[in-house]
Amino acid sequence: MNYLSENQLNCYKKDGVICVRNAISDVWLDKLASGIEESLRNKSLTGKIISGKNNGGFSGDIDLWYRQDIFYDFFLNSPCSKYAEQTLSSKVVRHFYDQTFIKPAGCHLSTPWHHDITFWPVDLKKNNICSIWITLDAVSKETSGLEFIKGSHLWEGYWKSYGPGNDALVNKDHKDLPDIDSLRSTHEFFCPEMNPGDALIFNAHIVHGSSSNLSLDKPRRAFTSRWCDDKTVFEDRAKTKPITANHNLKNGDFLSGPLFPQVRPSTLASELSLRDKGPIKLSKSKFIKDRVFKDLAGFFSFKNLINLK
Numbered sequence: 001m002n003y004l005s006e007n008q009l010n011c012y013k014k015d016g017v018i019c020v021r022n023a024i025s026d027v028w029l030d031k032l033a034s035g036i037e038e039s040l041r042n043k044s045l046t047g048k049i050i051s052g053k054n055n056g057g058f059s060g061d062i063d064l065w066y067r068q069d070i071f072y073d074f075f076l077n078s079p080c081s082k083y084a085e086q087t088l089s090s091k092v093v094r095h096f097y098d099q100t101f102i103k104p105a106g107c108h109l110s111t112p113w114h115h116d117i118t119f120w121p122v123d124l125k126k127n128n129i130c131s132i133w134i135t136l137d138a139v140s141k142e143t144s145g146l147e148f149i150k151g152s153h154l155w156e157g158y159w160k161s162y163g164p165g166n167d168a169l170v171n172k173d174h175k176d177l178p179d180i181d182s183l184r185s186t187h188e189f190f191c192p193e194m195n196p197g198d199a200l201i202f203n204a205h206i207v208h209g210s211s212s213n214l215s216l217d218k219p220r221r222a223f224t225s226r227w228c229d230d231k232t233v234f235e236d237r238a239k240t241k242p243i244t245a246n247h248n249l250k251n252g253d254f255l256s257g258p259l260f261p262q263v264r265p266s267t268l269a270s271e272l273s274l275r276d277k278g279p280i281k282l283s284k285s286k287f288i289k290d291r292v293f294k295d296l297a298g299f300f301s302f303k304n305l306i307n308l309k
Ligand SMILES: O=C(O)CCC(=O)C(=O)O
Pocket: 101, 111, 116, 131, 133, 146, 208, 209, 210, 222, 224
C-alpha cells in the first residue's frame, strides 16, 4: 500500500516539504501524548541541557526511544517508516533518531531559522534523510507552527545550526543565513495550519523555524522522527549532535547497528536485541570524553553540564 500520492512525492522533491493530513491515528497520538508527558517528568541528561534555563518553559529531548517503549514501538510499528520509504525513495529505511519540541502556552522562545543537516554527524553531501514532524496540538503560525521556505533544500551552502535557545552547536565554518524576512516577497513560505495528528515531512537541507507560542492556554507539543537510507555516512564533525550511547561507528561507515536500526523492508534481530533487553543507557563518561575534551566550547561543556534546570 502506498501512503503518499505521486503528487505529494513530486512536491516533496520540488519544495522539500509536504504536509500530510491525519498522518497518524488517534491511538498513536494518545500514545505519543503519554510518552511526552513521561519525558517531561523524567528528562534525560541531554534533555535537561537542550531545555536550558530561562527559555519560557521550553522542553526538548532526544533519543526518547532509548528509554521509553512507546517511542520504540512508534518507530517500529507506526506508518512513519512507510512515509520515509516513499519519501526517501529507498527500499532500505533506517531510524535515525527521535526528538521532542514542547512549547507551553505563552512560551516566548522561537526556533531560529536553520537547516538540520549541519546539526548531524553525517557527511553533509552524501545523505538522504527526512524528518517527520507531528503536532499533538492544533497549530498556526501564531502558536508556533513550523514554517519553511519552499525550495531552500536546493540552496547552495551549509548554514550555522541554531537550536531553540541554544547556540552550542554553531560551527563558525558554516555560513550565516541571509535575512529571512527580506525574502518574503520573492520566496514562497509555507506554514500550514495543522490539527493534531497532521505531519510535515521535510528534507534535511530545507530552511525552517517557528515562532513563540502566543496561545495563552494551549501548549504546542511536537514530536519529530528522523529517517535515513542505507547510504548515510557517519562523520564525527565538531559541533554536531552527540550520539549519547556507545557505538562502534568510524568515520566513513554507513549508519547502521543497534542505534540506527533498519525498519524497512524488515527489521534485523541482531540490531534490535540491545533495545529488546531494556532501555539503552546514556553514557555520561562518553559525553565527557566525546564533547568536553574534544570541543571545550561545545554542547557538553562543563558550563552546560552544571547549568541544568
Ligand atoms: O518544533 C520546532 O520548533 C522545531 C522543529 C525542528 O526544527 C525539527 O524538527 O527539525
